[in-house]
Each structure stands twice: as structure tokens, then as C-alpha cells.
Ligand code: IPE
Ligand code: IPE
């Protein structure tokens with residue numbers, strides 16, 4: 317493949333963990349567990365490719381509607397994962413950031429997130445943004461509240477987008493969703509305005525670096541026009 321374009325920012329809706337597990341007669345949480353291992357591999361691969369930002373959708377504002385047991389197990393998995401992987405993340409040059417609400421998650425997780433953001437902020441190669449209790453509409457509403465609170469006088473697209481959770485981080489260039497669903501499910505509504513979308517049937521626990529390369533090859537062929545007419 318000639319001329320592989322590496323997106324500066326990739327966003328992923330990691331979907332299909334439950335289906336992957338059920339197809340194997342396993343409890344859904346096993347799919348989430350395998351999914352966390354896949355996420356780790358994709359993070360390292362993206363860092364090596366020179367991707368600057370990788371945003372991963374881990375839990376949506378709507379995912380609270382799931383059975384309580386699954387929600388609890390998911391948050392346990394997340395906490396254990398982040399605690400165990402801290403040193404490795406630092407060694408790999410991963411800076412962690414979190415987006416989403418922080419008022420409904422447990423205090424332990426909230427403290428852990430703040431600590432990790434602080435401790436991974438030096439000497440990094442890639443910024444990994446984990447979206448936890450994140451919803452695109454909620455993000456916009458919180459930004460509006462901030463604007464009102466600050467009595468902001470001139471609101472334009474630039475000043476407003478800085479109030480959103482991604483702040484100064486550039487919009488994703490490529491958004492990947494696994495497991496065949498072709499929807500945004502309230503992910504980064506504002507920031508995906510001109511993002512290239514890529515959908516694959518593969519469930520997240522089966523997603524590989526080869527699959528990611530396929531997405532990047534597809535992305536490299538896209539003509540991004542941003543409303544303009546390209547030279548004919
Ligand atoms: C994605 O996998 C992970 C989360 C939403 C937390 P799902 O759990 O949505 O898997 P399916 O879509 O039910 O297969
Ligand atoms: C989107 O997946 C949220 C995450 C991957 C965290 P869902 O599985 O929750 O989305 P829907 O319900 O199929 O739209």
C-alpha cells in the first residue's frame with residue numbers, strides 16, 4: 317500500500333463484547349475482559365504508528381440502563397485494569413486523559429482517574445482518552461452551562477469547543493465502530509462533524525492490528541473535502 321496516511325486522532329466505539337462472549341457460551345463480562353486486552357494492544361500499535369490521540373468509548377451515559385450486575389462488573393474491570401497497568405502505561409509512553417461525567421462514578425475510580433492523569437503526563441508518545449460515563453449531548457450541555465457560568469460574551473465555534481471535554485485536542489480524523497452497528501450512539505457529537513467513519517463487522521474482542529491497518533488503508537483513500545471543491 318503506497319501512501320498510508322496516519323490519522324492524528326482516531327476514535328473507536330469498541331462494540332460487540334457481549335455478542336462475542338455469548339457466541340462462545342460465556343458470560344458477557346468475559347467479552348469485556350478480552351476487549352480490554354485488545355484495547356491495550358491497539359494502544360501500543362497506534363503509539364508505534366505515530367498516532368497522537370486515541371479516544372476509546374468505554375462506557376456511555378446510556379450504559380447505566382444495563383443490568384446492575386454488568387455495570388458493576390464493568391467498573392470493577394476498569395478499576396483493576398487501570399490499577400494494574402499503570403506502570404506499563406508509563407513505560408509505553410501513554411498519557412491518559414478521561415472524558416465524561418465524573419459525578420456518577422465511584423469515588424475510588426474518580427480518584428484513580430485523577431491520579432493517572434497526573435502521573436502519566438510526562439514523556440509521552442500518545443494521548444489515550446478514555447470516555448467513561450460519556451455522552452455527546454451531555455458534553456455539549458455541560459459546555460453550555462460553563463459558558464453561562466462564565467458569562468461568556470462572544471461564543472464562537474473555537475471558544476465553545478474549548479469548553480467541551482476534548483478541549484484543545486483536535487477533532488478525530490477517523491472514527492471506527494466494530495460489530496456491525498452503523499450509528500454514533502451519542503459518542504462525540506460535536507467533534508465528529510467532519511470525521512471519516514469506518515464500520516467493520518468484527519466484534520471488538522476479535523479486532524486486531526491487521527483490522528486496524530485495513531481501516532487505515534481505507535482512510536488513506538478517502539478524499540476529505542470539508543465542504544470545498546477539490547481540484548478537478
Ligand atoms: C461494548 O460491547 C462495550 C460496552 C458498551 C461497555 P457491548 O457490551 O455493547 O457488546 P454488545 O453490543 O452487547 O455485543
Ligand atoms: C456504545 O455501544 C457505547 C460503548 C461502546 C461504550 P452500545 O452497545 O452501548 O451502543 P448501542 O446501545 O448499541 O447503540
Ligand code: MG
Nearest residue numbers: 331332333334
Ligand atoms: Mg453494544
